[in-house]
Structure formats: C-alpha cells, structure tokens
Amino acid sequence: TQLLEQSPQFLSIQEGENLTVYCNSSSVFSSLQWYRQEPGEGPVLLVTVVTGGEVKKLKRLTFQFGDARKDSSLHITAAQPGDTGLYLCAGVKTGNQFYFGTGTSLTVIP
C-alpha cells in the first residue's frame, strides 16, 4: 500500500474544461511536491508547497496543501492539449526521502 493515493487515476477532458486532481494520505509531510511526466521522459518538478493551507499558482495551475499537511490538490483552469501528461505528487517526510503518489494520467482532447 502506497503512502499517497491520487484520484482520479485517469482523466480525459475536452480543451477548455477545468479539472482537479487529488493527492491524499493519512501521514503528515513536511512538504509536498507536484511533478509532470511526459511519455518517454523522467518527471519534472512543477511546484513545492511547504506550509499547511498554502496555495501556489503557476499560470493556469493552482496547487493547494491541506491545512493538516496530509493532502494536496492540483486544479487546472481551461485545460490545453499541452497539459497532457502524467501528474505525480510526492511527499517529503525527512529532507531527503520522497514518497510518490500513484499518479494521474491526464489527456486533454483538442
């Protein structure tokens, strides 16, 4: 059983729609990260959230860290085909070990 569960596992939407991806755990993390991975490549860091309740925005992407630092969400506004990819959350317990979520595969249809 993995420490971080993501939902949904798969998401297929039309261009212009909004979506939210959830990352949940029963454990507390010192920080939480979101990565995006494209086919045939390694994941690339999008954002790190550190403080409970923190909200960070990256253009059309909004990331939130839960107040209790156990969960996080990623909201995409007006999705575009370029947003297609695998989204992974990762929790940090100590400074150097990371626990990845189960992943959400997003497809944005033009």
Place this chain on the structure above:
Amino acid sequence: DAGITQSPRHKVTETGTPVTLRCHQTENHRYMYWYRQDPGHGLRLIHYSYGVKDTDKGEVSDGYSVSRSKTEDFLLTLESATSSQTSVYFCATKASGRGGSYNEQFFGPGTRLTVL
C-alpha cells in the same frame, strides 16, 4: 537540467540472469535515487544514496542491490532477474541542503527493462 544519463536505455533479459543498470550525473549532487515505475503505482523508491558508499533501502528493495563508489555513478543490480522486475527504472539526483530548491529531484530519462 542536471545532466543525468542512464544506461542502457532498453534491455531485454531472461529470468535468472544478473542485470546492472547505471546512472551517471555531472552535477556533483550528493543524493542519488533509484525508482521503479509501474502502471497504477507511480514511482516507488528502491534504494537511495546519501554519499559515496552510503546507501539505504527504500520501500521496494527486495531483489535489488546498489553501489556508489564515486559521486557521479550509482549502480542498480538485479542479482537474479525475475519477471516481476519488468518495469521502467528511473534514477534521480538531489543537491544537499534543506528546503527551497534543494528539495528538487532531477530525473534521468529512464531504462525500460523486460525480463522474459
């Protein structure tokens, strides 16, 4: 881009044979990690290293061993490969220090391993 390469990029092998995957970095990062990626499981940590000759187990370490004799190289060995080890393997590095940009992992391009 942290300059991480993995070799080989693809490998097909038979059950019971030994396999070694190599990760090479040019950024002098202290920490190095080996993950495996399987559908529905995201990335799972196999082993990691916090310095030359300093390694520790991750959540799925059974059947795997690692070695780090130089800062730039981290080897993952499957002593006797099994079909359950068919997966995509990713190496990652991280600089020393805490917080901010020091928490960013940089990933290699992956190695696709098939065990028949």
